Amino acid sequence: MAFLKSLVLGQDATSSLRSRAVHSGVWIGAGFGIQKVLQLGSNLVLTRLLFPEAFGLMALATVFLVGLAMFSDIGLKPAVIRDPRGDSSEFLNTAWTIQVARGMLLCVIGAAIAYPLSLIYEQPILFPLLALLSTTAAITGFMSIGMATAERRLDFRIITLVQLAGQLVSIILLVALAYFWRSVWALAVANVISSAVTVAIGYAVLPPHRHRLALDRDSAKSLIHFGRWILFSTLATYLGGEGLKAIQGGLLSPAEFGVLAIAYTIAAIPNDLALRLSGSLGLPVLAEAHRNNPRNAYTSLHALRLRTLAVSLFLFAAVMISAEPLIRLLYDPRYHAAGSYLIALSLANAAAAVGQGYTGAILAIGKASSYFYLMTALALLRIFGMILGFEVQGVVGMLYGIGAANVVGVTIIWIAARKVSLLDAKLDLFFLAATFFFWFSALIISEV
Numbered sequence: 001m002a003f004l005k006s007l008v009l010g011q012d013a014t015s016s017l018r019s020r021a022v023h024s025g026v027w028i029g030a031g032f033g034i035q036k037v038l039q040l041g042s043n044l045v046l047t048r049l050l051f052p053e054a055f056g057l058m059a060l061a062t063v064f065l066v067g068l069a070m071f072s073d074i075g076l077k078p079a080v081i082r083d084p085r086g087d088s089s090e091f092l093n094t095a096w097t098i099q100v101a102r103g104m105l106l107c108v109i110g111a112a113i114a115y116p117l118s119l120i121y122e123q124p125i126l127f128p129l130l131a132l133l134s135t136t137a138a139i140t141g142f143m144s145i146g147m148a149t150a151e152r153r154l155d156f157r158i159i160t161l162v163q164l165a166g167q168l169v170s171i172i173l174l175v176a177l178a179y180f181w182r183s184v185w186a187l188a189v190a191n192v193i194s195s196a197v198t199v200a201i202g203y204a205v206l207p208p209h210r211h212r213l214a215l216d217r218d219s220a221k222s223l224i225h226f227g228r229w230i231l232f233s234t235l236a237t238y239l240g241g242e243g244l245k246a247i248q249g250g251l252l253s254p255a256e257f258g259v260l261a262i263a264y265t266i267a268a269i270p271n272d273l274a275l276r277l278s279g280s281l282g283l284p285v286l287a288e289a290h291r292n293n294p295r296n297a298y299t300s301l302h303a304l305r306l307r308t309l310a311v312s313l314f315l316f317a318a319v320m321i322s323a324e325p326l327i328r329l330l331y332d333p334r335y336h337a338a339g340s341y342l343i344a345l346s347l348a349n350a351a352a353a354v355g356q357g358y359t360g361a362i363l364a365i366g367k368a369s370s371y372f373y374l375m376t377a378l379a380l381l382r383i384f385g386m387i388l389g390f391e392v393q394g395v396v397g398m399l400y401g402i403g404a405a406n407v408v409g410v411t412i413i414w415i416a417a418r419k420v421s422l423l424d425a426k427l428d429l430f431f432l433a434a435t436f437f438f439w440f441s442a443l444i445i446s447e448v
Helices: 002-009 017-049 052-071 076-082 089-120 126-133 135-140 146-152 156-181 184-205 217-239 242-251 254-292 294-330 338-364 368-419 425-447
Strands: none
Touching: 017 156, 017 254, 052 089, 052 126, 052 184, 052 242, 052 254, 076 089, 076 146, 076 217, 089 126, 089 135, 089 146, 089 217, 126 135, 126 184, 135 184, 146 156, 156 184, 217 368, 242 254, 242 368, 254 294, 254 338, 294 338, 294 425, 338 368, 338 425, 368 425
């Protein structure tokens, strides 16, 4: 009863790190499950209201907006989480001021590149579509800095509530506008409105903080010093993640890319959970453990990865084995090719999940330069594997090429993890062996 009470009402900063981590994990897991159910449900409705081309165009536009955000990411949230001054008003207002300025700059750049991109991809509608979607960067730039401080304190109850409320508003808008509009513009307009609503909910629900535009010299210097490596790292992360989709968008037609986007949405479910736990929960837990006693980092990381990979393995197995029948059951024939894509993507994402905990831990203990080098190596491997795979076997080969690159990337991450005494190879090898077993089983089922 005491656990349920603290789970609902939250815990204060005096609670133990383990207790706050357990409660945060429960909230992250519950929020993740609800979000994915809502996302899948809205996706099923939207595929019946819109054509594959609409999803392809929106996915392509989103790739470049995410790229803009990542290209200017100087790690404000990680800095607030790990910096000893992360609770001071001067530090937080400096971080928020930089966040606002970054959002405005992104909006201007997004609008400026909209027309050239529409020419490159020979899709005139991308010009007004990207220009409109660019405004979301300016809107989210005003998000309360309380999101970062709540994560620093492992208060994921309030973070989850804000995210769920924003997603619910977004889904209602998406479905309503798609029903009356039957156009890609429904997706774009709903995205802009829901961004504004999410920011407003954040200010209403998150712990109060007197936000004001300010630049404290020492705080800004600390943020920029830490953030320069994060900036370089996110450039590499984009190239090895969303950047791959930008290349795929040039190789495939909008309809083909729309079908692939459906596969990406489902395949991301287990991968997103691993990312959320290793990033949202792992970063603050490991940062605090390392601040208190650096020798505790391995123990904390092992406990976190053991639970994360166990849950991820179950989800990856479920997605791979049910891929073909699931796609045929839920979607009309226009999207049935997504079944084979989904199996290949799940294998690639499972291999990537092994390294995610390590890379997050390396960042948490302050090795920002090592994090950058790892992200760069992974990006180059994935680009090479994707292009080679596409030349050999088309779309499916492209996805398996990314998976092969991720497996090679794991060995590189192992070298870096061993240098900082964080390597847990036995757990990794078991997870990889089990993943390949379920992948092989999925291939057999798809042939029946």
